[in-house]
Amino acid sequence: STARCRQELWTYWRNGKLAGCFARDFDEAILRLEPSLQKYWTYRDIGDLKSAQRELTDNKVTLDVVMIVADRPTTRSHLHIRVSDLYSLGCGGDANEVSSQMFSHLDKRAEVNELLHVLNLDSGTWPTGGGGVGSCRRDLIDHLQNVRWTAIAEIGGSELVQKDYQIERNVDSIIYVPLWDVDFGSPSENVYKTEPYMHLHMKVIKTSKRVISLKFSKILVDLIKGILCTNLNHDSIAQYTNTFVSLYLYFQEYDWVRTWNHPITHETWMKTWLHEINIQYKNEQLLGIETPTLQELDMLYSLLTRLLLILTIKVPDMCVIHSSHHGVQAILGVIAKNLFNSNFTIWDHGILWRERLFGLSEQDGMPRFVQLGFVGLTRLVSRLAYAWADNITPCTSIQNMAWERWLGGEKYMSSYEGILVERKISPVLNGMDVSKFSIKPELEAKEPCAIMLSHISPVKDVANAIKAAHYIVNVFGVTKYQLHIYGSLEKDAAYTNECINLIAALNLTEHVFLKGLGNPANVLGTGWIFVNSSITEGLPLALGEAGLCGLPVVCTDVGGSREVISDFKSGLCYGAIVPPQKPRQLAIGQLKVLSMADGLEKILDPDASDVSIETLLSPSSPEYNQRIYEWITSDRVKECRRRLGLKFRERIINIFSIRRYWREHEQILWSGKA
Numbered sequence: 001s002t003a004r005c006r007q008e009l010w011t012y013w014r015n016g017k018l019a020g021c022f023a024r025d026f027d028e029a030i031l032r033l034e035p036s037l038q039k040y041w042t043y044r045d046i047g048d049l050k051s052a053q054r055e056l057t058d059n060k061v062t063l064d065v066v067m068i069v070a071d072r073p074t075t076r077s078h079l080h081i082r083v084s085d086l087y088s089l090g091c092g093g094d095a096n097e098v099s100s101q102m103f104s105h106l107d108k109r110a111e112v113n114e115l116l117h118v119l120n121l122d123s124g125t126w127p128t129g130g131g132g133v134g135s136c137r138r139d140l141i142d143h144l145q146n147v148r149w150t151a152i153a154e155i156g157g158s159e160l161v162q163k164d165y166q167i168e169r170n171v172d173s174i175i176y177v178p179l180w181d182v183d184f185g186s187p188s189e190n191v192y193k194t195e196p197y198m199h200l201h202m203k204v205i206k207t208s209k210r211v212i213s214l215k216f217s218k219i220l221v222d223l224i225k226g227i228l229c230t231n232l233n234h235d236s237i238a239q240y241t242n243t244f245v246s247l248y249l250y251f252q253e254y255d256w257v258r259t260w261n262h263p264i265t266h267e268t269w270m271k272t273w274l275h276e277i278n279i280q281y282k283n284e285q286l287l288g289i290e291t292p293t294l295q296e297l298d299m300l301y302s303l304l305t306r307l308l309l310i311l312t313i314k315v316p317d318m319c320v321i322h323s324s325h326h327g328v329q330a331i332l333g334v335i336a337k338n339l340f341n342s343n344f345t346i347w348d349h350g351i352l353w354r355e356r357l358f359g360l361s362e363q364d365g366m367p368r369f370v371q372l373g374f375v376g377l378t379r380l381v382s383r384l385a386y387a388w389a390d391n392i393t394p395c396t397s398i399q400n401m402a403w404e405r406w407l408g409g410e411k412y413m414s415s416y417e418g419i420l421v422e423r424k425i426s427p428v429l430n431g432m433d434v435s436k437f438s439i440k441p442e443l444e445a446k447e448p449c450a451i452m453l454s455h456i457s458p459v460k461d462v463a464n465a466i467k468a469a470h471y472i473v474n475v476f477g478v479t480k481y482q483l484h485i486y487g488s489l490e491k492d493a494a495y496t497n498e499c500i501n502l503i504a505a506l507n508l509t510e511h512v513f514l515k516g517l518g519n520p521a522n523v524l525g526t527g528w529i530f531v532n533s534s535i536t537e538g539l540p541l542a543l544g545e546a547g548l549c550g551l552p553v554v555c556t557d558v559g560g561s562r563e564v565i566s567d568f569k570s571g572l573c574y575g576a577i578v579p580p581q582k583p584r585q586l587a588i589g590q591l592k593v594l595s596m597a598d599g600l601e602k603i604l605d606p607d608a609s610d611v612s613i614e615t616l617l618s619p620s621s622p623e624y625n626q627r628i629y630e631w632i633t634s635d636r637v638k639e640c641r642r643r644l645g646l647k648f649r650e651r652i653i654n655i656f657s658i659r660r661y662w663r664e665h666e667q668i669l670w671s672g673k674a
Contacts, residue, residue, distance in 0.1 A: 002034045002066050010075040014163075020079050024092040027081050036062045037086075044089055056087055073163035078127075078174070088194050095194055096173040116147045116673055117172070119316060119342075121323040121332055127151075127167050127174070128159035130488070130517075131455060132541040133324055133349045136395070136430060138165050143662050147669060148172050150316060154329050156180055175313060179306045186257045187312040200255075207255040209264065216259055217268045219246050224272045227376035228280065232383045232412050241334060241384055248311045248335050256312050260305050273297055292369040300373040307377060318342060320672040323385070326407075327352045327378060330385040337388045343672025345391040349538030350559060351403045353382050355459050358535055362458045362495075382407055386421055391668055396539040396560025397427040426668060429563070430539045431661025434653055437548035440525035441642075447480040448594055448632055451527030451551065453520055453542040454534070455487040456496045461556075463502055465533040467583035470506040472590060476617060477625025478632070482511050484526070486518035524549035528641065529593050534558055535580045547574070547652040550645035552600075554589040556580040567651065572603055574648035588613060594632045596640045604643050 006027060013023040032041055036059050043052035056063065060083075069080050077093075084095035126137035141149055151174040158178065161167055167174060178190055188200055222243040229236065251259075259265060273292065280286045292300070307328050317340045321333040324347045336342040356378050360371045386392070386408035394400045404425060409417025450469075454460040462485060469483045489496045496514070503512045515523075520542070524530065530546035530553045537559030544564055546553055553575035555561045566573045576589035592598050597613040616628050631637060 002030060003068055005030050006069050006080065007075060010069055010077055010080055013077065013079075014074055020077075023077075024079055024081070027079075027092055031081060031086075034066055036066060040086065044086075049089060052089065053087055056083060071166045071168045076161055076163055076166070078161050078167065078176075090194065096175050098168055098171055098174055114146055116320065116670055117150065117318055118147055118320045118322050118669055119150045119152065119318045119332075119336070121152050121154075121321065121325075121329050123154035123325060123327060123329045124156065125324065127153060127161045127165040128155050130162050130164075132430075132538070134162065134165065135541060136349065137324060139431070139433070139658065139661070140665055141170055142166065143658075144170065144666050144669070147666065150318065151175065152177065152310070152313060152329070152332065154179065154310060177310055177313065179309060187309060188257075191309070191312050203253070203255040204258050206253065207258040207262075209262070211254060212259055212262050212264050216250060216254075217264060219243060219250060220265065220268050221272050223247065224269070224276060226380045227373055228276050229376075229380070232380065234414060234417060237384060237387045240380060241338060241388070244311075244331050244381075244384070245335055245338050247308070248315070251312050252314060256309075266301075269301055270294075270297060290368050290372055292367075296367045296369045299367065300370045303370065303374060304377065307374075315339070320669055321345065322347060322669065324349065325352045326382045326385045327356075328381050331381050334381075334384050334388045337390075343390045344385075344388055345393060345668060345672065346385055346389045348392065348394040348400060348404060350459075350536050351400055351407075353378060353407055354403060355536050358459055383412070387417070389424055390672065392421065392425045393428045393665075393668055394425065394538070395428060395430045396563050397429065398563050399559055400538065401425055401427065428661065428664045428668070429560075429656060430541055430544070431658035432541065432544040432548060432652055432656045433658045434548060437521050437524070437545055439550040439646075439649070443522075443525035445482070445526050445528065447482065448478060449482045449484060449527050450529050450531045450554075450590060451524055451546070452483065452485040452531050452533070453487060453518075453524075453545070454485060454532065455491040456485070456489050456499055456514060457491045458495055459534060459536050460487070461533045461535045461581060462495075462499050464535075464556075464581055464583050464586060465531055466499060466502050466506065466508065466512055468531075468533070468586035468590065469508055469512050471584050471587035473508060473511050474506070476587065476591065476628065478591070478629050480629065482513070483531070484513050484515050484523070486515045486520075486523050489514060489516055520545050521549070524551060527551055528638075529554055529575070529590060531586070531590060532556065532561065533580075533586060534561075537561055539563060544652045544656050547645070547648040550642060550649055552593045552641060552644050552648055554578070554586065554593050556586070564652075564656075565648065574603070574644060574651060588617070591617065591628065591632070593644075594637075594641065595628065596637050596644065600644060601640050603647065604640060 009023060009026055012018050013020065031037055040052050040055040043055060063083055067083050069075055079093045081092040082095065082098065084097035085092055088095050122137055125131060125134035147170065149171050151171060153174055154177045157180050176190065192200055226240040226243060277286065277291055281291055310329050310332060315332050315336050319342055321336045321342045321344045323330040323333050326346050326348060330346065333344040337344045356375065360366065360375065386404065392404055394404060405418045405422045408421030452465060454462060456462050465483060472478050472481045499514065503509055524546055530551040532540060532543060532555040534556055535558060539560030543553050543555060543561060553565045555565065555577060556579065557577045558580055562577055565575045576592050578585040578589040592613040593600065595613065595616055597611050597616060599610055601608045602610060616631060
């Protein structure tokens with residue numbers, strides 16, 4: 001059958017045995033043999049759009065069966081042909097609509113206001129990027145049955161949908177916005193791929209020299225001033241909100257490429273930057289190294305035209321906008337708030353502003369001026385986003401809330417605005433799906449083993465964990481210790497190579513392993529403890545997942561990590577918390593948990609005798625290295641560590657319920673419609 005053939009085809013593609021471009025061609029060839037589509041193809045091949053669409057509508061019941069490609073990990077793709085692709089005479093993945101039941105009657109719940117339509121904004125996470133933020137979005141999309149999502153997904157380039165992320169159930173449409181894999185910087189082949197050619201051509205014709213000179217140049221000057229402005233007081237909010245709304249409305253009417261490539265735009269860009277930079281330099285607001293060369297002005301120009309590509313999307317008039325961050329993409333929420341009076345919710349995980357500064361501090365190859373421009377755009381958008389947001393829902397109730405209050409007003413010497421932002425904050429702690437994780441003692445490694453679930457990237461500070469392993473193995477002499485790091489090796493290839501070189505330089509090739517992606521439910525059971533070395537976090541799901549698998553945790557004191565592994569009421573900590581970027585302390589923290597020292601055993605038995613980690617590590621005898629190893633691997637200490645893991649598991653189940661998480665998010669979303 002047609003359905004069976006397509007199922008086999010996309011299974012073959014998902015296994016990496018067939019290139020996507022060829023898979024799409026074969027998919028069309030299979031559908032051209034389908035009897036119920038013969039008239040459709042005849043009309044399509046002669047360009048009769050209306051007749052082709054009528055054939056699809058008349059055969060909707062049959063097509064709902066024939067066109068199904070089961071949305072499961074072995075076949076999941078955004079490239080196979082859907083009914084919506086046929087309806088627009090497109091190839092597989094061209095149409096934004098992804099629902100397999102495109103022509104079915106509307107859900108009757110919509111008639112009685114039991115369905116809520118939400119526009120979700122995600123960048124580099126769901127459905128292609130994976131990680132904790134992507135998993136959180138997946139949980140909402142999969143399980144909020146009365147919510148229908150329209151997604152705008154900002155991605156780096158041509159990326160595959162994650163196997164674990166279904167993209168059809170509860171999803172109406174997905175608009176992918178690739179920032180870097182764009183033909184000549186044009187949105188026409190991606191964002192506008194379903195737009196009629198004549199419509200796009202008319203936009204080009206309308207984009208005249210006069211239009212650019214009179215309309216766009218003024219908007220561009222205001223944008224540059226906003227990027228350079230560091231004191232974004234209350235009065236500037238309306239001014240720069242108008243700048244972005246005007247920019248958005250301009251590109252709904254005029255052509256993106258013609259505008260940005262026009263000599264008038266280049267001249268305005270250069271003159272405005274040089275004029276404003278000269279003023280700031282004379283006022284000693286900039287260092288000499290921060291002033292640009294012409295080449296650096298061109299670099300920032302190229303960067304901003306990619307970052308602002310999101311403004312080419314036509315924002316749908318929806319009552320609720322749900323953004324998983326406060327970065328550049330969140331400006332669409334500000335625009336929807338001003339044009340349609342939509343309810344705008346910022347769902348902060350980490351603090352993007354903070355993470356961007358961390359990331360740029362590692363970018364030695366990016367000129368200082370370009371960094372300042374990138375930071376300036378982020379600062380401007382985050383200021384507007386917090387000012388216009390109706391709800392701010394961080395995933396932790398500690399640390400990050402203070403950052404949100406600061407970014408929302410206190411940073412700009414306005415304690416009143418900080419208070420207003422604080423009133424919008426309603427933390428929703430992340431939830432963990434208990435059913436996916438269980439304790440598997442048969443998998444536990446024979447020798448001390450720490451597990452990490454971290455993509456290899458600077459914000460995860462994997463180098464810190466590697467250096468901590470150096471202390472454990474080469475300084476404290478626990479020579480059978482191993483560190484297994486599971487996560488993407490491709491997020492930051494340069495940093496991955498740096499970590500590989502560091503492992504070799506510290507003689508840890510037999511102790512530290514970059515394992516690539518792994519299934520958390522399977523790999524966590526192999527460890528004795530779990531380690532997280534990040535320099536910034538939201539509320540990391542990985543800590544809770546480790547707890548559900550019975551592993552005590554050693555983590556850095558960032559984001560909501562302390563909230564996961566500590567009971568604030570009793571003061572108990574089910575592991576160890578150490579400062580970020582301190583490898584020696586991270587090493588001692590791991591040895592403390594492995595040896596159940598410094599009061600950890602008293603959590604299980606208040607009458608138990610206590611031993612300090614300092615005593616165990618004290619080189620009072622030549623055999624102290626052997627002593628710490630024998631202590632860690634003794635049956636009594638190993639059993640105590642497992643019991644601590646069980647206590648931690650109990651805490652995760654009680655506090656971080658996935659059902660509570662779904663309920664609270666659904667309440668916040670529905671409140672936007674009230």
